[in-house]
Each structure stands twice: as C-alpha cells, then as structure tokens.
Amino acid sequence: MIRVTVWNEYEHERKIPEIGKIYPEGIHGAIKKILSSEDDMIVRYATLDEPEQGLSEGILSDTDVLIWWSHARQDDVTDENVQRVIDHVHSGMGLIALHSAHFSKVFRRLMGTPCTLSWKHGDREKLFCVNPAHPIAKDVPGCIELEDEELYGEPFAIPNPDEVVFMGWFAGGAVFRSGCTFTRGYGKIFYFQPGHEENRVYDHPDISRILINSVRWAAPVKRLASPPDNIELR
Ligand code: ZN
Numbered sequence: 001m002i003r004v005t006v007w008n009e010y011e012h013e014r015k016i017p018e019i020g021k022i023y024p025e026g027i028h029g030a031i032k033k034i035l036s037s038e039d040d041m042i043v044r045y046a047t048l049d050e051p052e053q054g055l056s057e058g059i060l061s062d063t064d065v066l067i068w069w070s071h072a073r074q075d076d077v078t079d080e081n082v083q084r085v086i087d088h089v090h091s092g093m094g095l096i097a098l099h100s101a102h103f104s105k106v107f108r109r110l111m112g113t114p115c116t117l118s119w120k121h122g123d124r125e126k127l128f129c130v131n132p133a134h135p136i137a138k139d140v141p142g143c144i145e146l147e148d149e150e151l152y153g154e155p156f157a158i159p160n161p162d163e164v165v166f167m168g169w170f171a172g173g174a175v176f177r178s179g180c181t182f183t184r185g186y187g188k189i190f191y192f193q194p195g196h197e198e199n200r201v202y203d204h205p206d207i208s209r210i211l212i213n214s215v216r217w218a219a220p221v222k223r224l225a226s227p228p229d230n231i232e233l234r
Helices: 017-022 026-036 057-061 079-091 099-103 105-111 205-218
Strands: 002-008 041-047 065-069 094-098 118-129 143-153 163-170 174-184 187-192
Touching: 002 026, 002 205, 026 041, 026 065, 026 205, 057 079, 065 079, 065 099, 065 205, 079 094, 079 105, 079 174, 079 187, 094 099, 094 105, 094 205, 099 105, 099 187, 105 174, 105 187, 118 174, 143 163, 143 174, 143 205, 187 205
Parallel strands: 002 041, 002 065, 065 094, 094 187
Antiparallel strands: 118 143, 118 163, 163 174, 174 187
16 A cells, blocks of 8 residues: 655645635645545645644654645745655655645755746646656546646756656746656655646546556655665675
8 A cells, every 4th residue: 555645734725715615625635535535545644733744753654655735834844844854755755746845845955956937827728748658647638728727837947857747838828847757865756737726626637647646656666764875885
C-alpha cells in the first residue's frame, strides 16, 4: 500500500466564505476523497495549524508520498519543518507540489532556484500532454480543457526538469511547463500547475487521474531511514 499524506495550509477555505463553499471539506479533504477510492492507497491529511504544523517526524516517516498545497502562508512553515520534509524527500519520500506550492519554501529549496513565474488572475487553459509514454500520463487525454484556471506563464524559474509531462496554454497569452518531474536524492518530485483555490479543478476526472498516477509514480523505489550519506569502501 502507498501511504499518502495530503498536506494543506488550509487558509483560504476557512477565511474566505466563497472559497469555503467551493471546498467545504478543504482542498485536502477533496484530494483525500479522490485518492481514497484507489485500492492501493492509504490516505490521510495534515494541515498547518495542527501540532508541529502537521509535519512531525511521526507523520513524515509514515508517508510514502506527500502532496502539498500552499499559498497565503508559505512563510509560516518553520525552517525546521521545511528541513524535515527535505530530508525525507532526499531519503526517498515522494513529493507532489500543487499549483501555488511552486513558491513554498520546501519546493524552492529543493529546486535551488527562485521558482518565479508570470501570472494573471482568471483565464482559460488547455493542458496538453507532451509525454504520453510517461506513467503520469496513463489514461490521460492529449488535451484537457479547463474553462477556469489561473494563468501561470513562462519564464518559470526552475532548473531544467527531468521530464516535462504537461504543457499549459492559456487564452490570455502564455505557455507554461505545467507538469514537471525532478529527482532529489532518492526522492521523486512532481510539480503540477492546476489547482487555483477558486476553481474546483481536482474533481475533473482527468485531473483526478493525473493526481492518482502521480502518487503511484512518486512512491519510493528505495527508502532510506535517514538522508543519504557518504559510504566508505573498505
Ligand atoms: Zn492560485
């Protein structure tokens, strides 16, 4: 079984009534529901205001794949907890960074680059699969149309990804590397752009499929008990 933790800052859904109506169970609750229908996944969620910000050693060591959504409170995550997440990724835990998590401390430090982008509120997106042989693209159509999505555009200041699986085209005049994979230590990372809090996009069946596929892909092949260290040969 793949142990999945959906981590969400859980701020907009509680503080902005319109968004609370879109995600009454929180973004984490919506994603948990999607993944829980899979026979090979055990799913829980954790949020920023929980003890140890929902990122305790106990939670992370019991997590194969961590899904991360954050926006308004990126900087509230303590450096200690950020480092703990990074150590687990280096040890083999998978990480799926969604939408505005491009600007989370965890993602930026793992990338080592500013992770800035261009953006515009309110747009229409066509999400193209540019790597149909990739496991994350299994049973996903060549183009997914999203009537309401925030525009994220290039230049996206990330290091060159291992693979680009999806490219976004926006009616407002932008393209974006919307689905990218990276490897850091023993850990696999997938960045996925859709997921602005004002649009309930994760329930779109093709977007749900991408999330499910990405969890299976990111599950550890080898998991170390602690971050990798030098090995002395004798
Ligand atoms: Zn957004």
